[in-house]
Amino acid sequence: MSSIILEGRNICKKFGDIEVLKNISFEIQNGELISIIGRSGCGKTTLLRCINCLEIIDSGYLRVGEIVMERNINGNNKNDELKEKAQKIRRKVGLLFQSLNLFPHLTVLENIILAPIKVKKESRDVAVGKALELLEKVGLKGLENRYPFQLSGGQSQRVAIARSLAMNPEIMLYDEPTSALDPELIGEVLKVMIDLHKEGMTQVVVTHAMNFAKSASDKVIYMEDGEIIEFGTPEKIFNNPNDPRTEAYVRLFKE
Amino acid sequence: MKIKFIFLVAFILLPQFFLISGEQKVLRWAADAESNAPYIFQDPKIPSNIIGFEVDIVYAISEILNMQTLFVQNQWDGLIPGLYRGDYDIAINGLEITEDRKKEVSFTKPYYITHEQLVVLKGVENINSLSDVVGKKVGALKNSLAERILRAKGGIEVLTYEGEVNAFVDMKNGRLDAVLVDAPIAIYYTAVNPEYVMVGQPIGEISYGIALRKEDTLLLNKLNYALETLQKSGKLREILEEWNLWNFMMETYLDDFSPSNVPPKKYQYFIESVSKKSELIERIDLYIKFMPVFFKAALITLGLSLVAMLVAIVAGLLIALARIYGGKVLSFLAVLYIEIIRGTPLLIQLYIIFYALPSVGVKLSPFLAAVLGLGLNYAAYEAEVYRSGFFAIPRGQMEAAISLGMTKFQAIWYVILPQAIRIVIPPVTNDFISLLKDSSLVSVITMIELTKVYNQIASTYYDYLGTGIITAVLYLLLGLPFIRIARYFEHRLAVERKSTQDYLGKVV
Numbered sequence: 001m002s003s004i005i006l007e008g009r010n011i012c013k014k015f016g017d018i019e020v021l022k023n024i025s026f027e028i029q030n031g032e033l034i035s036i037i038g039r040s041g042c043g044k045t046t047l048l049r050c051i052n053c054l055e056i057i058d059s060g061y062l063r064v065g066e067i068v069m070e071r072n073i074n075g076n077n078k079n080d081e082l083k084e085k086a087q088k089i090r091r092k093v094g095l096l097f098q099s100l101n102l103f104p105h106l107t108v109l110e111n112i113i114l115a116p117i118k119v120k121k122e123s124r125d126v127a128v129g130k131a132l133e134l135l136e137k138v139g140l141k142g143l144e145n146r147y148p149f150q151l152s153g154g155q156s157q158r159v160a161i162a163r164s165l166a167m168n169p170e171i172m173l174y175d176e177p178t179s180a181l182d183p184e185l186i187g188e189v190l191k192v193m194i195d196l197h198k199e200g201m202t203q204v205v206v207t208h209a210m211n212f213a214k215s216a217s218d219k220v221i222y223m224e225d226g227e228i229i230e231f232g233t234p235e236k237i238f239n240n241p242n243d244p245r246t247e248a249y250v251r252l253f254k255e
Numbered sequence: 256m257k258i259k260f261i262f263l264v265a266f267i268l269l270p271q272f273f274l275i276s277g278e279q280k281v282l283r284w285a286a287d288a289e290s291n292a293p294y295i296f297q298d299p300k301i302p303s304n305i306i307g308f309e310v311d312i313v314y315a316i317s318e319i320l321n322m323q324t325l326f327v328q329n330q331w332d333g334l335i336p337g338l339y340r341g342d343y344d345i346a347i348n349g350l351e352i353t354e355d356r357k358k359e360v361s362f363t364k365p366y367y368i369t370h371e372q373l374v375v376l377k378g379v380e381n382i383n384s385l386s387d388v389v390g391k392k393v394g395a396l397k398n399s400l401a402e403r404i405l406r407a408k409g410g411i412e413v414l415t416y417e418g419e420v421n422a423f424v425d426m427k428n429g430r431l432d433a434v435l436v437d438a439p440i441a442i443y444y445t446a447v448n449p450e451y452v453m454v455g456q457p458i459g460e461i462s463y464g465i466a467l468r469k470e471d472t473l474l475l476n477k478l479n480y481a482l483e484t485l486q487k488s489g490k491l492r493e494i495l496e497e498w499n500l501w502n503f504m505m506e507t508y509l510d511d512f513s514p515s516n517v518p519p520k521k522y523q524y525f526i527e528s529v530s531k532k533s534e535l536i537e538r539i540d541l542y543i544k545f546m547p548v549f550f551k552a553a554l555i556t557l558g559l560s561l562v563a564m565l566v567a568i569v570a571g572l573l574i575a576l577a578r579i580y581g582g583k584v585l586s587f588l589a590v591l592y593i594e595i596i597r598g599t600p601l602l603i604q605l606y607i608i609f610y611a612l613p614s615v616g617v618k619l620s621p622f623l624a625a626v627l628g629l630g631l632n633y634a635a636y637e638a639e640v641y642r643s644g645f646f647a648i649p650r651g652q653m654e655a656a657i658s659l660g661m662t663k664f665q666a667i668w669y670v671i672l673p674q675a676i677r678i679v680i681p682p683v684t685n686d687f688i689s690l691l692k693d694s695s696l697v698s699v700i701t702m703i704e705l706t707k708v709y710n711q712i713a714s715t716y717y718d719y720l721g722t723g724i725i726t727a728v729l730y731l732l733l734g735l736p737f738i739r740i741a742r743y744f745e746h747r748l749a750v751e752r753k754s755t756q757d758y759l760g761k762v763v
Contacts, residue, residue, distance in 0.1 A: 090658055115659035
């Protein structure tokens with residue numbers, strides 16, 4: 001059964017005078033793997049950060065599961081209320097960054113169990129058990145006692161995915177998860193995402209890896225200049241786009 | 256008669272005496288034990304004892320009044336403020352009875368009257384009176400009668416000093432033509448240092464009295480009664496003669512012109528013990544004798560510094576957190592605190608904490624005041640160190656923690672702080688070493704620590720070099736372990752950090 005788990009309507013976000021997101025609307029079905037593509041500075045990373053509430057939208061409507069954050073242009077919402085909503089939304093959404101963000105003073109295992117113990121108040125035993133399972137799932141069994149600096153970039157990103165999954169998110173967001181990695185390490189991270197897709201995890205990926213966007217995603221969003229230009233299946237976007245701007249962009253990768 | 260005071264121990268016992276001080280069974284008296292012979296100073300042979308003609312007078316008074324005595328060490332400058340802090344009941348330490356001081360405190364009748372005395376280098380023949388020094392450079396103690404006399408005379412270039420030894424040394428170095436000091440100082444200093452001589456007639460008149468709080472009229476009457484008794488019985492004269500201080504002014508004051516019959520044995524004891532120091536073996540022997548006193552003081556310095564640093568580390572962290580994460584109001588207050596503390600001298604801060612706070616009802620013990628003064632001062636510096644530590648942590652760490660659902664507080668506590676602390680350990684350890692040295696300032700609020708003990712011993716022997724080196728070496732030894740610790744962490748951190756940076760550096 002497919003249902004809309006993530007929805008945005010008329011989302012706007014400004015940084016100073018610069019409009020980074022202009023009236024963005026979208027609907028994402030439960031279990032879909034969505035790729036967001038577009039040039040640098042088109043607003044795709046900001047969109048991701050808004051969904052995770054690392055940035056709070058200026059105006060518009062954002063729904064994650066049953067949690068709704070709505071803000072009109074006058075910004076009449078109370079600050080505390082927004083903060084509380086943001087906290088709730090973050091609990092449902094995992095975010096993986098482009099940069100390697102494991103906590104360098106903690107081991108792999110401690111990285112994974114910190115949030116479950118401190119935020120979800122899980123017992124240490126439960127958290128450790130789950131963490132070891134997750135490590136096995138991302139193919140890193142046996143590395144739990146290493147420190148981050150002892151890991152390769154690919155291993156690091158996979159630990160970071162496990163760390164997010166330990167919070168049982170309903171949606172996983174990835175901000176160019178492989179762009180900091182050596183080419184030979186990219187595959188191992190993408191494989192984890194494809195495995196998660198098979199398990200039915202809803203995932204949104206900002207990516208420059210066009211082959212991945214084309215072959216692995218259910219749908220692709222093309223963004224330009226703070227707007228969603230086109231939203232459709234990979235075949236549609238890459239082979240038969242409606243908008244000349246989309247066509248101009250995807251043509252860059254055909255040669 | 257010699258009075259034994261292990262004053263460090265007495266200091267620790269101080270609070271117990273508050274309980275019975277209401278009944279006035281104990282005479283709590285204050286002086287500065289570095290105020291040189293013959294007033295109050297350390298016994299050259301047994302440095303833990305303090306002796307002096309004023310000590311003898313206090314003891315004689317307490318015998319008449321049937322009271323026990325308790326000595327309270329206090330910086331000379333702070334003797335009168337300390338009376339009103341309530342740390343002790345009387346101050347006796349070469350305090351001249353002046354109209355200005357009488358506005359603040361009551362004085363007993365004089366226990367000693369003397370004059371100012373010119374001192375020059377041996378062989379100087381053209382100086383024999385005040386008129387001879389017109390147009391010349393003359394040294395005097397700050398705010399002393401000597402200074403006022405010199406200025407009133409006019410045409411004399413007056414240089415003032417905190418301690419008379421500095422003035423004498425300056426004269427030897429050719430910076431002064433003469434020194435004008437209270438006669439007892441001149442008598443004792445020239446006796447031990449034959450390169451100086453007293454010249455000319457007595458100048459001016461100076462009366463020393465015992466100072467006490469204005470409201471303590473009953474005690475004033477008792478003290479005056481005791482002094483009168485001492486005068487009549489001849490005990491006061493005996494004490495002064497033992498110290499070679501009986502003079503024509505006292506003859507007139509007490510109307511006692513009979514010939515002297517008491518040998519100046521205490522004067523001779525001092526001259527003999529101090530003069531022989533030139534032989535190296537004896538000198539080393541002397542230094543060895545000082546060691547227990549120095550070690551005790553070094554321990555106090557170390558303990559004081561450790562507790563103060565703990566205050567600085569905890570308070571500094573809170574201030575840094577307030578500044579970085581505290582929002583507008585807290586952040587403003589943190590900046591205000593840091594700027595005010597860093598922009599004002601530690602010495603003034605200590606004075607305010609110790610002498611000004613009691614007037615608004617906050618009376619801290621010297622130790623607590625020293626710890627708070629040093630700790631809160633260093634907290635401002637530590638806050639800035641922490642801040643740089645926090646800023647060295649990449650922003651992504653905070654975002655990663657937040658996006659895992661942690662609150663800001665949890666993110667700071669579990670993720671940012673542990674990393675920041677690793678970074679700041681070396682600079683904080685370095686700051687501790689400088690705090691250790693700054694702790695010498697707390698002697699102004701009556702803490703007896705290493706520098707204070709140095710001053711006391713050095714002023715007794717007029718030996719600033721040897722004891723100075725001992726003191727410097729002790730500071731060095733105290734700081735050494737911490738220098739090693741800082742090195743160790745710096746090294747370890749460099750390794751750890753390189754790998755961490757390599758790790759976080761994979762960010763493109």
